[in-house]
Amino acid sequence: MDAIQGAYEPISLPTCLSFRTSLRKVRSIKFSGGGWLGNSTRLRGGYHDIPRFSVRVKAAMPEDARISLVNGHTETGAGKSVRDLSNIGNSTNIRWHDCPVRKVDRQELLQQKGCVIWITGLSGSGKSTLACALSRSLHSRGKLTYVLDGDNVRHGLNRDLSFNPEDRAENIRRIGEVAKLFADAGLICIASLISPFRKDRAACRALLPEGDFIEKSFVKVSALFSSIAWRSNH
Numbered sequence: 001m002d003a004i005q006g007a008y009e010p011i012s013l014p015t016c017l018s019f020r021t022s023l024r025k026v027r028s029i030k031f032s033g034g035g036w037l038g039n040s041t042r043l044r045g046g047y048h049d050i051p052r053f054s055v056r057v058k059a060a061m062p063e064d065a066r067i068s069l070v071n072g073h074t075e076t077g078a079g080k081s082v083r084d085l086s087n088i089g090n091s092t093n094i095r096w097h098d099c100p101v102r103k104v105d106r107q108e109l110l111q112q113k114g115c116v117i118w119i120t121g122l123s124g125s126g127k128s129t130l131a132c133a134l135s136r137s138l139h140s141r142g143k144l145t146y147v148l149d150g151d152n153v154r155h156g157l158n159r160d161l162s163f164n165p166e167d168r169a170e171n172i173r174r175i176g177e178v179a180k181l182f183a184d185a186g187l188i189c190i191a192s193l194i195s196p197f198r199k200d201r202a203a204c205r206a207l208l209p210e211g212d213f214i215e216k217s218f219v220k221v222s223a224l225f226s227s228i229a230w231r232s233n234h
């Protein structure tokens, strides 16, 4: 797997990079290419054991600059292009704005951990039933939840999408991004989608810190729970 999984937040070129990495520990980030002299930035606090971080670059970064992550003595990431990591194209106007009220503050207020529970399974397998039962159960325990159901989202945000593989991927990508925002808001977001392709679900998982994306294949894992939930209402 690539050490650098792609842009985590919008990157405001040329001064700010923020991304996720699959490396458990990253010691420094190395810049090269574009006439740069292989600058290496040591991350404060030694090793970082979080899967994402931001780095501010003071000098202007050339378009063909490449970055690598250095993990101890090993250099990984194979010089990913900064431009490839950006999801805002050539714009230099879009910048990431941090808000002083952070996820931890919202979690503290709500007394819960924001996360995504992703329920996947075939059409008619009981995903929506399980999502609603779970939401009701958590709600009754004072937990704030929100269900993102494939059917419902296709009535609005994703009404322009069909069921071909490309549109399904886009459907899942958008819902993954919305789910990430809900989790960041401190909610327990329950996404209920067919989401048939593992790579699309993996991309959604990669948007969140480790442990904050809980995936359940409805048919295999949750059938029993669903049966109980369903029977208790029928």
Ligand SMILES: Nc1ncnc2c1ncn2[C@@H]1O[C@H](COP(=O)(O)OS(=O)(=O)O)[C@@H](OP(=O)(O)O)[C@H]1O
Pocket: 122, 123, 124, 127, 128, 150, 151, 154, 163, 167, 168, 169, 171, 172, 192, 193, 194, 195, 196
């Ligand atoms: N091929 C095809 N043609 C017509 N309608 C279809 C098709 N596939 C799915 N559906 C219906 O769309 C509902 C939502 O699907 P999803 O958004 O969860 O699918 S996906 O994740 O994008 O694969 C889905 O809801 P559920 O039955 O609740 O899964 C279906 O009602």
Ligand SMILES: Nc1ncnc2c1ncn2[C@@H]1O[C@H](COP(=O)(O)OP(=O)(O)O)[C@@H](O)[C@H]1O
Pocket: 121, 122, 123, 124, 125, 126, 127, 128, 129, 130, 223, 226, 227, 228, 230, 231
């Ligand atoms: N555990 C269960 N046992 C029997 N029927 C169920 C169960 N869970 C859901 N159902 C029924 O199966 C149908 C499909 O459920 P639904 O939750 O809409 O599935 P999905 O969201 O995967 O399409 C509904 O009629 C629902 O009432």
